[in-house]
Structures are given as structure tokens and as C-alpha cells.
Amino acid sequence: MSAVLEDYALIGDTHTAALVSRDASVDWLCLPRFDSGACFAALLGDHRHGYWSLRPRGEGWHVRRRYRGDSLVLETTFSRGGEAVRVVDCMPVRGERPELVRRVEGVAGRVAMRCDLVPRPDYGSITPWLRADGRAWTMIAGPDRLTLDAGPPVTESTEDTLASEFAVGEGDVADFRLSWRTGPDSGTAWQGAGAVIDDTERWWRDWAARCAYDGPYRDAVVRSLLTLKALTYAPTGGTVAAPTTSLPERLDGVRNWDYRFCWLRDATFTLLALLDAGYEREAGEWREWLLRAVAGRPEQMQVSYGIDGRRRLPELELDWLPGYAGARPVRAGNAAAGQYQLDIYGEVMDALHQARAHGIPPDEDAWRLQRGLMDFLEGNWRDPDNGIWEMRGPRRQFTHSKVMAWAAADRAVRAVTDFGLDGPADRWRRLREEIFDEVCAKGYDPGRNTFVQHYGSTSLDAALLTIPNVGFLPAEDERMRGTVAAVEKDLAAGPLVWRYRGGGGESDGLPEGEGAFLACSFWLADNYILQGERDRGRELFERILGLRNDVGLLSEEYDPHERRLLGNFPQALSHIPLITTAFNLAGPGGPVQRRAVTGED
Structure with a gap:
């Protein structure tokens, strides 16, 4: 079952928007527009209908979250004892294509993480084809073509699910990008999430400053x-x-x-x-x-x-x-x-x-x-x-x-x-x-x-x-x-x-x-x-x-x-x-x- 509404935060790119739960699961995202079919629809069902989770392994984590200042860059911080890790989520203001960018930042100790990506286009009704291309993965179903670029390698894959297990220590980062397009990927190498997150935060702060x-x-x-x-x-x-x-x-x-x-x-x-x-x-x-x-x-x-x-x-x-x-x-x-x-x-x-x-x-x-x-x-x-x-x-x-x-x-x-x-x-x-x-x-x-x-x-x-x-x-x-x-x-x-x-x-x-x-x-x-x-x-x-x-x-x-x-x-x-x-x-x-x-x- 999906989380209560109070547990969701909004990120978006002024073309569409995603809802991210308190435990850092993207449970709703329509691509490429607000009125398109959802590729993650767990909000209206459960994990069978599509989601993208990125969280520490184990139980007992305390969760705090906030937007970075006057922006739509979301930070979710998990802490337990002497361990802490932060997940940063944003959707860059739309350029060539819609993107959802996620970064895991090690804050304290060494934290074991797990990423689960279950794409289900057309409101959770379609199981796409998954194909590996080096460290990138492509998910194809009809007009929808999703590409995952990930720093940590995919350690588990089935016909319809991708998963990664990795660990971050203090000062470490692990970056992920999910992008959508109709045709083949341009092949442009991804340089990581850092500059993208900073640019997105700056764009929203500049907009908010006009208030x-x-x-x-x-x-x-x-x-x-x-x-x-x-x-x-x-x-x-x-x-x-x-x-x-x-x-x-x-x-x-x-x-x-x-x-x-x-x-x-x-x-x-x-x-x-x-x-x-x-x-x-x-x-x-x-x-x-x-x-x-x-x-x-x-x-x-x-x-x-x-x-x-x-x-x-x-x-x-x-x-x-x-x-x-x-x-x-x-x-x-x-x-x-x-x-x-x-x-x-x-x-x-x-x-x-x-x-x-x-x-x-x-x-x-x-x-x-x-x-x-x-x-x-x-x-x-x-x-x-x-x-x-x-x-x-x-x-x-x-x-x-x-x-x-x-x-x-x-x-x-x-x-x-x-x-x-x-x-x-x-x-x-x-x-x-x-x-x-x-x-x-x-x-x-x-x-x-x-x-x-x-x-x-x-x-x-x-x-x-x-x-x-x-x-x-x-x-x-x-x-x-x-x-x-x-x-x-x-x-x-x-x-x-x-x-x-x-x-x-x-x-x-x-x-x-x-x-x-x-x-x-x-x-x-x-x-x-x-x-x-x-x-x-x-x-x-x-x-x-x-x-x-x-x-x-x-x-x-x-x-x-x-x-x-x-x-x-x-x-x-x-x-x-x-x-x-x-x-x-x-x-x-x-x-x-x-x-x-x-x-x-």
C-alpha cells in the first residue's frame, strides 16, 4: 500500500512532477507530461505498479527531510546511531528531455544502501523490456523509452526489475539518473548529479527571489x-x-x-x-x-x-x-x-x-x-x-x-x-x-x-x-x-x-x-x-x-x-x-x- 499523503513531497520540472515518499520511494511520475500515463503508479496501488526506491538497508532509521532553501530540490536524511546518509532528489528544469536525478551522500559511518527500480508504463499496466548497455540500462514499452544511468552497478536484474546494493561512507556519493525519450539515446556521457542538482537549486532560488x-x-x-x-x-x-x-x-x-x-x-x-x-x-x-x-x-x-x-x-x-x-x-x-x-x-x-x-x-x-x-x-x-x-x-x-x-x-x-x-x-x-x-x-x-x-x-x-x-x-x-x-x-x-x-x-x-x-x-x-x-x-x-x-x-x-x-x-x-x-x-x-x-x- 502507498504511504499516507502527508508522507509525500513534490519535485518537478515545469512539464511534469513526481511524488517522493518519506522513505525515498518515487511512487508517482507521469512522463513526459502531467497528463501522460504514469511509469510509477504505486501511489494508486502497490509496488507491482511501479516505483523507484533508494534507501538504507535495515530497520530503525530516523527520517528527516526538507527542501534546500526556496527550491524544489528535496533532501531526505536517514540516521541511526552513528550512521547517517542523505538522498537528494530533483528534476532538472526541462531541457532536451525529462530527467529524474538522485544522489546518495554519505554523512556519517558507512551505510549499506539498496536501490530498487520497477518501471511500469501506462499506469502500472505494462512490463517493459530491460536491456543492458554497459552500465546504463534501457527500459522500452511502446512510446516509452527510459534509460537509467547509475554510478553503482546493477547487481540484480530480472525480466522487469533492476536492483543495486552498495555502500557509502562519509563524503562518498553515488549518482543515478532516469531519463525519458521516444527515440534512441543520444549517447552523451553523463557527468554525474552534482552540477545538475546545483543548477536546479539555483534556478528555483532565483525564481523564488522575485516574490x-x-x-x-x-x-x-x-x-x-x-x-x-x-x-x-x-x-x-x-x-x-x-x-x-x-x-x-x-x-x-x-x-x-x-x-x-x-x-x-x-x-x-x-x-x-x-x-x-x-x-x-x-x-x-x-x-x-x-x-x-x-x-x-x-x-x-x-x-x-x-x-x-x-x-x-x-x-x-x-x-x-x-x-x-x-x-x-x-x-x-x-x-x-x-x-x-x-x-x-x-x-x-x-x-x-x-x-x-x-x-x-x-x-x-x-x-x-x-x-x-x-x-x-x-x-x-x-x-x-x-x-x-x-x-x-x-x-x-x-x-x-x-x-x-x-x-x-x-x-x-x-x-x-x-x-x-x-x-x-x-x-x-x-x-x-x-x-x-x-x-x-x-x-x-x-x-x-x-x-x-x-x-x-x-x-x-x-x-x-x-x-x-x-x-x-x-x-x-x-x-x-x-x-x-x-x-x-x-x-x-x-x-x-x-x-x-x-x-x-x-x-x-x-x-x-x-x-x-x-x-x-x-x-x-x-x-x-x-x-x-x-x-x-x-x-x-x-x-x-x-x-x-x-x-x-x-x-x-x-x-x-x-x-x-x-x-x-x-x-x-x-x-x-x-x-x-x-x-x-x-x-x-x-x-x-x-x-x-x-x-x-
Whole structure:
């Protein structure tokens, strides 16, 4: 069985990423891209499905690990008595081909080591051919060609497994490199891991040094920014929601989705986080990915796209994988891409508005796209949809979706009044007012003083905490204060907030079916800050920071009963609001305030 999520660290090369366990086993790696088949898939099964372990022999080892400063170079140190050894892992920022580089460093005494390499392309389903070429080994299966260059010789080989046993003393090093390519190897001699590791560390440190945040939470903000950069596909600028698939929202459940794609809903959140942190170039690249991805007719806009902007993301079940902690099915692809979610029109309109407001060079295609989106919304905003949480049941009149339709109309008006762009501002003002009046009449329960999940419902929805973020109502409005109080009462426990009450009944007053959704806790903290309760927001923020693992990573959800992270890992939509809330705590004029205050029109 794979390790608990807290035991994994992330390394990556801005094209794909790997998860390395606390005992220095690479249990997840898709090559050559985030959305490719995994050659190591033990994360979703066991060692039969592919892994690469590099650790000392014997038992009783104490493990410490860390990233080297502000980088994605990972150090795992094993110590026992007077013995100590360090494993250093990194993926060099992509050059000619993807590479995973590992170095064993002797720290104290003489330590016996073992390397086990079990490649299984296509999500653990294929056993490749293994061929020796001097001290290098090649593993071939269909389009996948993996080459292992190793300092220590391979001492054991079977039809499908390579192993080495060796020892390192203080000051000794042993280097390994696994590379991927489609054609024959170029034959270039490998010079070892030292310079590669140093160059990789320097690249990440230089990138992190551009961060504009200089407050008390700098380490957490920089680690989250590094994680976002690692989840960005460099050729297009698209950011995946997570580098994994099918990590469950409930350990024995079926809510196991593929998150290795780009969601439009994350557009504004990502853009603002990058801009506030000083990464204008990356924000501009994300804007360009967004424009390319949604090009076409507005009614054809999807919820999510591939990292290169592709639209077809067919959902398949990988029935040979037993799943993480037995959670099945394991899926590749995501059928939610075909859902109708009204709120994404507001998110795209807002993202392009924020890009313009922050001085990202204007693009004629952006305004042409926005005009088309408004033409569509004017005739379709009343339609029911699947909502922000991508519910696979019947479509409903979700309140949050209507609020985002309001945000779309508001940003269209602002484009005309604030930036002098050509458009029917008066008509859009009337639309904005019409949506506002309907939401307040049908999406608000005056008896309970709270907005509700959908029209005619008594259910709550933590997505309603974002209402002040877009300027629909100020956080101080009594209707928002009532909504916050209702969420605290019905959807929160301590620092944790659930999205909504799911099926399956209740236990200890908490909804069953999934863990608490971590982004919702940051949204609640933002409301406290906007309402002037800064100390309360800070306390909540710091309690959620305490749920990160030892290398600063968060997944999508958290299970307070099992005290475990849940869902795909690491999750962009947990790290993005972490950055935003840290900036909001830094003082007036944080990203939520700037997003909400759009000026007079």
C-alpha cells in the first residue's frame, strides 16, 4: 500500500512532477507530461505498479527531510546511531528531455544502501523490456523509452526489475539518473548529479527571489508559489489543479477524480496570486493560455481543458489499479469538462478584467472574447447548471453561479467605464441589476438571514463565502454576516469548513462523504478580515497552516476523524487562497479588497 499523503513531497520540472515518499520511494511520475500515463503508479496501488526506491538497508532509521532553501530540490536524511546518509532528489528544469536525478551522500559511518527500480508504463499496466548497455540500462514499452544511468552497478536484474546494493561512507556519493525519450539515446556521457542538482537549486532560488511578499508568512507563501510554478506546464502557461489522479475525497469512496488538467474556475484566483506576488510574466502566460483555450463560440466554453488547451478529456476507468487505500475506481480523464457551469463565465470575465487592471498588456482578442461571452450570458444566465462543485446530478439554479453571472456583467460595465472599451454599458448595467435583484429575492432566505445553495433550497454552500470577493455585497452587509454565521454553525468545525452537507448522513455533527475543503477555510478567514476581525482571520489562517505536511504541502481536503489529508495532492486550489489570505493579512488593499472594489461607474 502507498504511504499516507502527508508522507509525500513534490519535485518537478515545469512539464511534469513526481511524488517522493518519506522513505525515498518515487511512487508517482507521469512522463513526459502531467497528463501522460504514469511509469510509477504505486501511489494508486502497490509496488507491482511501479516505483523507484533508494534507501538504507535495515530497520530503525530516523527520517528527516526538507527542501534546500526556496527550491524544489528535496533532501531526505536517514540516521541511526552513528550512521547517517542523505538522498537528494530533483528534476532538472526541462531541457532536451525529462530527467529524474538522485544522489546518495554519505554523512556519517558507512551505510549499506539498496536501490530498487520497477518501471511500469501506462499506469502500472505494462512490463517493459530491460536491456543492458554497459552500465546504463534501457527500459522500452511502446512510446516509452527510459534509460537509467547509475554510478553503482546493477547487481540484480530480472525480466522487469533492476536492483543495486552498495555502500557509502562519509563524503562518498553515488549518482543515478532516469531519463525519458521516444527515440534512441543520444549517447552523451553523463557527468554525474552534482552540477545538475546545483543548477536546479539555483534556478528555483532565483525564481523564488522575485516574490514580492515580505511578511510573517513568507516561508508558507514562497512554498505555495513554488508549488504553483511546479504545477505549471511551461510550454503553454497552463496550471494543473494537481499532478495526480484519483486520490479520494473519502478513503473508501468513489469520488476519485483526475485533476491533471486546467480549470477555468481557478483563473482569477491564480492570476491574482501571481500578480500580487510579483510574477507578472507568469500571470501574462496564464492569461494567454486562457485566451487560447477558450477560443471559439461562447456556448462551447468548457469547465476544464488540457494543459495544451485541448478540449477532449474522455474519462476512463483503470480497472487494474486497486486505488489509493482501496478507493476505486481509478480514473484517467475527467467527464466534468462537459458540464455546464455558469460561474466560469464570471471567472473568465473577472480574470481578463483583473489582467487589464494590473497592467498586463492589452489584447484585442481578450475584449472580443469578452463581448462574445456577454452575448451568451444575456440569453442564458437564467439556465440551471451543475454548479461550482461539479455535481453530477440534475442541474439547479445555484446561487453562487448567479452571483458569478452578476460579476461577469459588472466586469463588462467596468471595461467600458474604466478602460474606454466599446460596448453597451447601459444594457449591461440593466442586466447586472436584474441578476442582483433575482439573487437577493430567490437565493436568500430572510427567515434564516443567509444565502442558500440554490433557489428554493434550505441547504448552505461554502462557495457563498466568496460573494464579497467579487463585489456583489460587502462583507459587512448583514446578509453576508448572516451567511458567515450560518456557515460557521452548519458547515464548520474548528478551523475546518465543508463545502456543503453531502449524502450518507451525519456523524458527530459533521457531514460524511468527504473531508473538509481547505480552500473554504481560507475564504472564511478572508471574510473575517474584510469584516474587520483581523485577529480572528489570522488565527484561522494559522490553524490551517498547521495542517500542511512537514515540507509545506496541502491536498484538497482534510479528514478530522482520521487526521489525514485527502484528495489530489498537492492541490493548487488550496495553495492559491493561502497566498491570497497571507496578502490580505498584510494590510488594507489585499487581493480580495482589490478584487471586490471595482470603483464607481
